[in-house]
Amino acid sequence: MAPASQPEAGRQGPSVEGPVLLLLPDFPPGALDDYRRRASFPWREMALFLEDDDILRFKQRVFGAMETDPLFARHPSGGDLALEEDRELTFLRCKRLFEYDFLSAPQLLANPLKFLTFISCLGMYDWSLATKYFLNAFVFGLAVQNFGSERHLELIQKILTMEIFGCFALTELSHGSNTKAIRTTATYAPDRQEFIINTPSFEAAKVWVGNMGKTATHAVVFAQLFTADGQCHGLHAFVVQIRDPKTLLAMPGVMVGDMGRKLGQNGLDNGFAVFHRVRIPRSQLLNRTGDVSPDGVYRTPFKDARQRFGASLGALSAARVAIIGMSVVNLKLAVSVAVRFSATRRQFGPAATADQNKEEGEEEEEEEEEEIPVLEYQLQQWRLLPYLAATYALDHFSRTLFLDLVRFQADQMVKSQKHHQAELGREIHALACAGKALASWTAQHAAQECREACGGHGYLEVNRLGTIRNDNDPNCTYEGDNNVLLQQTSNYLLSWLTSGPREKKRIKTPLESVNFLEDIDAILGQKCRASTVEDWLESSACLAAYKWLVCYLLRESQQKLRQEREAGRDDFEARNNSQVFQCRPLALAFAEHSVLQRFVELYRPPRTPASLRPVLARLAALYGLWALTGHTALLYQGGYFSGDQVGKNVQKAILELCSKLKEDAVALVDVMAPPDFILNSPIGRADGQLYKNLWGAILQGRHVLDRPSWWAELAVKKPTLGSLESKL
Incomplete structure (x- = not known):
């Protein structure tokens, strides 16, 4: 987005008048104008x-x-x-x-x-x-709101006015991804109509809870619900007050503290809590999935405990969709800094002489080097521009999946079409799990590559790339470790195949992300039809390759599981032994296919302005090819690719797309970059005044020109070699 506070007219693009110019003003003139x-x-x-x-x-x-x-x-x-x-x-x-x-x-x-x-x-x-x-x-x-009922509306009002400040306490010291094994207990005491929240051992302490370290007054705490007869009814959510809002001192029976300094996001206080028989009113049970009557009888609208458990943790899909968006933001920041830097940083270049046509024997004149922007180098383009394409593709995927989630949550309010809602929920869960892994890993790799592509200047904290990398790091872990989440997606995909010969059945899902699996047999019989570099410049070639790849890995995963079970291994061990080379790449390939498919559907419709289609098509093709190269061995292994020319054509197509997109890279960054104040990177400012901005930032640092406070230690007379020898 253009800087809101910089109305100076730049020299790029056609003149624009009226509200659009106020909304998207020109950038200040400078080194990026060309x-x-x-x-x-x-x-x-x-x-x-x-x-x-x-x-x-x-x-x-x-x-x-x-x-x-x-x-x-x-x-x-x-x-x-x-x-x-x-x-x-x-x-x-x-x-x-x-x-x-x-x-x-x-x-x-x-x-x-x-x-x-x-x-x-x-x-x-x-x-x-x-x-x-x-x-x-x-x-x-x-x-x-989602787990509670009408009796909790008062809490919602207090959250919106900041009368209380909250956190979400699920993870424990000894259990994170395996939420079913959470050990915190909530035992109902009918004599006082209260739940007793208890931490049975230090391993059950709630940890890594954002806002809990210093500021939260209340927590949504997940615990195993026990009725007075000793029966466990599974994981449920409770609102527990952990601090007094007026004093911020811990409530009786609650030990709450801070996890300490982290690799990043240190303005956020992640904390821990231990509960020693803390009593809360019965009404503090968030009772959407299950409730306990005053006399201690447990009731739930779910007949299947697995459905109730899934509903209890349904909020995690929303959080994972949000993390996809968070990762895209980090992609935008890192790529914006690195591309603008690369367009203004001049190094080396072709040598120029005063007379290119000197006669043999004439005295050679000293050559002068004409420095060029490092973005002109093919290697720099190959390092950065695929991440620019990935940013656009993942950004569209993030927005559309978020809207799918909004529609799903709205549909849940309607009691009809339960089957459709269940299928939509499963599909969103699969896309969110794999999408979160793909987006967070892509942002993490991009931040590091962008840091290195900016050379030594990228290592300065003031240029923000290290902060972006460290702040993105937890996206790979919280709300589910990426590798664990990929298992959720592969399980979903495997559910569409039977254990024996595939029965002829219609495969149709609400979001149509797996509909092509209906033609798995026909797809697996195909070979790569792209025979020239030009063929790979169209995203359709990548989409066809991805459909084959997902089908191939799905069949390979199914066969591997069958082999493991035939060898006498139980279901857990069979799945455990099928992850590395089958199920994991299956989930990643499915995520990449889904991202590419949605991005292609963005630019192909007639409503897309004709002036934008070519650049969007190039972005889609580059993202698809670049991502696909991570699976080259599988494409050859399964027989979709054959001969060395296919691989060479893919490589040539990537470099050709990078060369074409190089001319658009700065403008593509201008579309997505925030104002300079928000971006907060001297080497990434919109005016392109690289060295002026960086030098000013260096001089503004605290104490940069001061002598050290321990200067006297340097001024002390040092012992001579002779005096040292005499002491020895």
């Missing part, structure tokens, strides 16, 4: 196509408020803040966001994407702040 002039598409049209003017105005409002509010001022000493100072400042900023009241219920109903946009805006500024706000207002708040 690339902006060479762009093959109008960047404003792309911005309005991807995000409508309502979303763009909302982003402008959020960014503008933070830039003009002194509380959000950037501190030159940012990384030097003490942990307690960092936590305090983050909380004060979070509190201010509630005062701004950016989001209202009518706004969200009119445009649900504003929620995802808001979290993205906050994340572009600071992930500690974004996560702190998100965990209280939405994860904690939505857990109370």
Whole structure:
């Protein structure tokens, strides 16, 4: 998005007047002008196509408020803040966001994407702040709303006014992904109509809970529900007060503390809690999936315990969809910095002489080197531009999957079409699990590559690439370790095949992500038809290869499981032995196919402006080819590829697409980059004044020109070699 606070007219693109120019003003003139002039598409049209003017105005409002509010001022000493100072400042900023009241219920109903946009805006500024706000207002708040009932409406009001501040306590010291084995207990005592929340051992301590370390007053705590007769009814959610809102001191029986400094996001206080027979009212059970009567009788609307368990953890799908969006934000930040740096950083270049046609024997004149932007180098293009393509593809996937989730949650309010809702829920779960793994890993690899592509300057903390990398790191772990989540997706895909010969049956899902599996036999009989480099420049060749790859890995996974079971291994061991080379790549290939399929469906319809289709098509083809190269061995192993020319054509096509997209790279970044104040990277500023901005940032650092406080230690007379020998 164009900088809201920089109205200076740049020299790129056609003249634009009226509201659009106010919404998307020109960039300041500078070193990036040449690339902006060479762009093959109008960047404003792309911005309005991807995000409508309502979303763009909302982003402008959020960014503008933070830039003009002194509380959000950037501190030159940012990384030097003490942990307690960092936590305090983050909380004060979070509190201010509630005062701004950016989001209202009518706004969200009119445009649900504003929620995802808001979290993205906050994340572009600071992930500690974004996560702190998100965990209280939405994860904690939505857990109370979705798992609770009418008796919990008062809590919702207190969350919205910050009378209470919440967190979501599921993970324990000894159990994370295996949520069924959670050991915290909630035992009902009918004589006082209370639940007794208890931590049976230190291994059952709730850990890594965002907001719990210092600020949360209440927690949604997941515990095994026991009735007075000793029967366990499985995992349920309870609202437990952990601190006094007036004093922030721990409640009786609660030991709550901070996990300490982390690799990143240190403005967020992740904490732990131990409960020693803490009594809470019966009404604090969030009773959507199960309830206990005053006299201690357990009731649930679910006949199947597995369905109840799935409903209890349904919020995790929403969190995983959100993490996909968070990872995309980190992709946008890292790629924006690296591309703008590469377009302005000049190094080496072709040698030029005063006279190129010197006669033999004439004295050679000294050659002069004409430095060129490092973005002109093929190697730099190959390192960065596939991540630019991945950013656009994953961003569209994130938004569309979020809207699918919104529709699913709305459908749950309707009691009809239960089968359709169940199938939609399973499909979203599979896409969210694999999508979260794909997006978070892609962002992590991109942050590191972008850091290295910016050379030594990328290593400076002030340029933010290290912070982006560290802040993205937990996305690979929380709400499910990526490798564990991929098993959920592969299990879903395997469920569409029978254990014996495949029965002829219709495969049709609400989102149509697996419909092509109906033709698995025909697809597996195909060979690669792309015989030239030009064939691979169209995304259809990649889509055909991905469909074959998913079918091949699905069949391989099925056969591996069958072999393991025939060898006498139980289901757990059979699945465990089928992950590395079968099920894991199956889930990743399915995720990449889904991302590419949705992105292709974005630019092909007639409603897509003709001026944007070529560049979008190139982005789709580059993403598909680049991702597909990670599976080259499998494509040859299964016989889809044959001969060395296919692989060579894929490589040539990637380099050709990089060369073409190089001209559009800066404009594509301009569409997605936040204002300079939010991006907060001297080498990534929109004016392209690389060295001026970096030098100014270095000089603004705290104490950069001061002598060290321990200067006297250097001034002490050093012992001579002779004196040292005499002492020896």
